[in-house]
Amino acid sequence: MSTFSFSAERFSGLNPGRSNTFTINCSGFHRHGVDPAVFQTIFNQKDFRPVINYSIPTQVNISFTLSAILDVIWTNPFISWDPEKCGAISKLTVTTENLWLPDIFIVESMDVDQTPEGLSAYVTNDGHIVYNKPMRVTSICSLYIFYFPFDQQNCTLTFSSFLYTVENMLLGMEKEVWETADTSRDIVRTQGEWELLGINKATPKMSVGSSLFDQIMFYVAIRRRPSLYVINLLVPSSFLISIDALSFYLPAESENRAPFKITLLLGYNVFLLMMNKLLPASGTPLISVYFALCLSLMVVSLLETIFITYLLHMASTQPSPMPPWLYSLLFHCTSPGKCCPVALWNENTGPGLMSTHLPGLKEPGQLVGKELGSREAELNGGSGLTSTQLADLWVQFSHMMDTFLFRLYLIFLASSIITVIILWNT
CATH class of the missing domain: 2.70.170.10 (Neurotransmitter-gated ion-channel ligand-binding domain)
Known part of the structure; x- marks a missing residue:
């Protein structure tokens, strides 16, 4: 061995x-x-x-x-x-x-x-x-x-x-x-x-x-x-804000627009609570700013609907005299050749409003082309406007404001999204 x-x-x-x-x-x-x-x-x-x-x-x-x-x-x-x-x-x-x-x-x-x-x-x-x-x-x-x-x-x-x-x-x-x-x-x-x-x-x-x-x-x-976060965060958020923008095409006189927007707002808050665990625990990332912008736009959209609903309700119950400057602005915007958004009024005003809420409502073309009296006449007083005609003016103003605010909403939404995308690309 x-x-x-x-x-x-x-x-x-x-x-x-x-x-x-x-x-x-x-x-x-x-x-x-x-x-x-x-x-x-x-x-x-x-x-x-x-x-x-x-x-x-x-x-x-x-x-x-x-x-x-x-x-x-x-x-x-x-x-x-x-x-x-x-x-x-x-x-x-x-x-x-x-x-x-x-x-x-x-x-x-x-x-x-x-x-x-x-x-x-x-x-x-x-x-x-x-x-x-x-x-x-x-x-x-x-x-x-x-x-x-x-x-x-x-x-x-x-x-x-x-x-x-x-x-x-x-x-x-x-x-x-x-x-x-x-x-x-x-x-x-x-x-x-x-x-x-x-x-x-x-x-x-x-x-x-x-x-x-x-x-x-x-x-x-x-x-x-980023694929996990794009699918679970950005895509659902984009869908919800897009549906909120499309909800503006619901008739302003309809009683469904405001509840629909409230439902979307609640759904978006639930979505943020569920997806909060995917976000960083500290700091303020750009995606959180994006979510805050979307939530703010939904709130502004709801406030705009409440404002338009209030104007239509006022026109259908007891319309107050329209201030001269507001009447002049409305008359200026609805004059032929002006580019103010009054086409939506024709689309959104249905037979239900004509027969139930605003009896005797005239077509906006007839209202605009009509001589409304001398310049110094007072509305609902010296002008000779009836309550129905005054209600027509407030309804037309409500639809004009609805379309105007909707376009502002789209401009702000598009500019915000483009800004966020540019920042992400840098």
Whole structure:
């Protein structure tokens, strides 16, 4: 039976300039497996940084992916063996409890390290150690959510050491940045609501008092996938505000316009309450401004309907004398060749209003073309207008105002939506 032994030069202290060679005699590994006792002397040194000359810093290379896997690679000069004498074994797995581990941490991390216990690391015959550290990181990232859900964010991940300064440990990259970005992009593409745009790096030194620490900063650019929010937020909101605009085509004399608008307003409030959980918890994104505009327009639309309903009710019950300036404005707008909106009156005035509410109502053309007396005559007094004719004037004024306010509503709605879209595109 073969015996296994660990041969190394004993040393007292690790003095600068002393050169020691540690070679593991692993004959028999190919037949009987690895003998832990062979590595025990090295494992006993795990509390110290594994270097022969303490004036030389340990080079630690890192790589990571956004799937929360951190690769840490360094060299332990105390570990080496000849693969030809060890059954062509060039790599072993060793539990991390037996190894010195660099204290690499993420500066922006907010939670306690949740790395599972009992992990192992790969150790190669030339002393290279590769430690794959799966971890979940909740990091601090300043989000600018004004353009939500069409926003692009830039987050920073800074890798550094708590204990070792630049005299003891230097950080480097195991892979090129573009390789890390490509690997992370393939993973991020299949999960989550974010799309990875790119990763850049910088290597500034961090000064803490008189100590200088090495660090690597990664700038991660990500963009939100907006499809979820467009389908669940923008599309329903756009439908509701469009229906509210179309409700203006309901006859002003109809008793259904105001209740219909109230129902839409209540439905929009319920929609906002249900979808509130999809909005960012802090800040005021542009989409919230859009929702506030839509809600305000619905309220203004309801107030306009209440105003027109009041005018029609006044005309059908006891019409008050029309002020001279208002009569002059109405006469001016309804004169031939003027572009005032009186066509809607012809469409919306139905037989029900003619027979029930306003008996004897005349066609607007007849009313406009008729001589209404001298300029100095007083309305409903010296002009000789009957109550029916005065009611006709108020009805015509009500429909003119209804169409005018409807056009203002459309102009403000279109300009608001166009402004929001332009801001989102920028």
